Amino acid sequence: MAEFKKRIVIVGGGFGGLSAAQALKNSPYEITIIDKTNHHLFQPLLYQVATAALSPADIAMPIRAIFTANKNIQVKMDEVWSIDIENKFVEISNSKISFDYLILALGTRHSYFGKPEWEKIAPGLKTLNDALVIREKILLSLEEAEKLNDKTGIDKYLTFVIVGGGPTGVELAGAIAEIAKQTMMKDFRNINAEKTKVILIEGSSRILSSYPESLSKKAKIDLEKFGVKVILNQIVQEIGSDYVRIADKIIKTKNIIWAAGNEAPSLLKSLHTKMDKAGRVLVNQDCSIHNHENIFVIGDAASFLDKKGNLLPGVAPVAIQQGKYVAKIILEEKKSGMRVPFTYMDKGNLATIGKAKAIAEIRGLKFSGLFAWLTWSFVHILFLIGYRNRVRVMAEWIWNYITKQHGIRLIVGKAKNN
Known part of the structure; x- marks a missing residue:
């Protein structure tokens, strides 16, 4: 008789979902990744696509391409419409997908404060x-x-x-x-x-x-x-x-x-659990939801309070670390009371203002200017998915810096002025 393989469903192919999937890719589990798009997007550089410095392909990669060699992982480009936490399945457009473990890495959407x-x-x-x-x-x-x-x-x-x-x-x-x-x-x-x-x-x-x-x-x-x-x-x-x-x-x-402003997706209401004012799920210290140790919410959609009672920020490093943490819990198959609580390792903050201008705080050290900008550039290149993307982005940045030209300036009818 064939051995039954436990099923893991990951909803969301962003930083948290991808991090969890990569940590689980060599596991004996059957893994299904569900996302509304077919690609993983490096959101920190999205503004550079909006300002004609980079092209879409520079900061995105098909999720299937990332896991081509991992036969236990399948990808579905679809939207989850509801979650049945008691019967353990998610409903997509034309089917239901059962799970033993569910990881929700949904991110957030725009909030216009009632407008x-x-x-x-x-x-x-x-x-x-x-x-x-x-x-x-x-x-x-x-x-x-x-x-x-x-x-x-x-x-x-x-x-x-x-x-x-x-x-x-x-x-x-x-x-x-x-x-x-x-x-x-x-x-x-x-x-x-x-x-x-x-x-x-x-x-x-x-x-x-x-x-x-x-x-x-x-x-x-x-x-x-x-x-x-x-x-x-x-x-x-x-x-x-x-x-x-x-x-x-x-x-x-x-x-x-x-x-x-941001708010959590309405799908989270299917969990019938406690939420904060922004619609984020109040999770336990192991990122699971109340009374369901097999269902995890990570990243921007989670309201996670650290030991000091502070809400973790909605940034990529939090989602990445939580994804790896949840994967480790699943691999160890520990019950809720036996799990070591999640601890976020804050490695600092970076923000760029423009060419050769940035600010940085790394483990208490604050600095700005050219060195902060170079640090920002190096970190973002490092975390891009795919060698090809790293090379292309680096080449575009060097070209933009030398020529002071943004090359991606085509108008192809995606938008219309009001």
């Missing part, structure tokens, strides 16, 4: 499609400004507003300022670079609020040197097709990018 209609006007940045939409909005606006040739109405095409001063918002603001004020201006004949405006709006008292205050201040100074106007302590009140309103001020713009 979902804003999404069509102010796209966020989570997927390759989001990046292409933003890229083409930027490029189309520059083309419209070129046609208007300094006539009335040109300002709204040369004004770029980013809502949210976290890492994504800061990196986008710096990159857009670089291309809109410097890199691409030599290609246009009728646009005055001095008329371009990049505005970063943050609701709290400082940008990069999860970073040390000294580094937040340095990042703000660097952004302002790049020509970015940073507005603090202001909440967006209204967004229209060609404007943003904050308090009693209206900013006319055709380019609004949302980087202000």
Whole structure:
């Protein structure tokens, strides 16, 4: 009689899901990875696709290609519609998949704070499609400004507003300022670079609020040197097709990018367990959910409190470490009470502001400038999936640095200006 193999279902092919799958790939289990796309995406560099510095293929890799040699792993490009935790199966478009262990690495989605209609006007940045939409909005606006040739109405095409001063918002603001004020201006004949405006709006008292205050201040100074106007302590009140309103001020713009909020996917409600205000699942110290030691939620979708009661941040290193941890638990087949609690090893924070400008905190050491930028570059190259991607990204960066040109500037109809 053939030996029964336990089944592991991993929902999500991001950092957490991929980390768990890689740790389990040589195990005796049958593993199914389910994701809405067919690729693993390196999200930290997604903003560079949005700003024409990299192409989509540079930062993504088909999940099937990653596990070609692992016959115990199958990949399904599909969406999980519901989870039956008692009968141990997930439901996809045309079938049910049973599991002995379930790992949910779903990430988060954009949150517009009760204003979902804003999404069509102010796209966020989570997927390759989001990046292409933003890229083409930027490029189309520059083309419209070129046609208007300094006539009335040109300002709204040369004004770029980013809502949210976290890492994504800061990196986008710096990159857009670089291309809109410097890199691409030599290609246009009728646009005055001095008329371009990049505005970063943050609701709290400082940008990069999860970073040390000294580094937040340095990042703000660097952004302002790049020509970015940073507005603090202001909440967006209204967004229209060609404007943003904050308090009693209206900013006319055709380019609004949302980087202000996240919320967990509604699928997690299928677990019928406790959640926090953002919809993240309150997990145990072993990343399992209450009363179900075989179901784990990791990464951004999990609300995990460390020993000091602090919520772990929604960053890639947390998801990667949790993925490896959960895989180890499954391999050891230890019961919930016998498991060593998960401990996050915080190796630091990095954020880039622009060319040769970045901030870093690594194990208590704070630094900025060129060395921080080189450190940021090295770390991101190191964590990219695939040797080919690493080489291509490095080559693009070297080319961009030397020539001051962003080469991925094609408009192919993915986006339309409102």
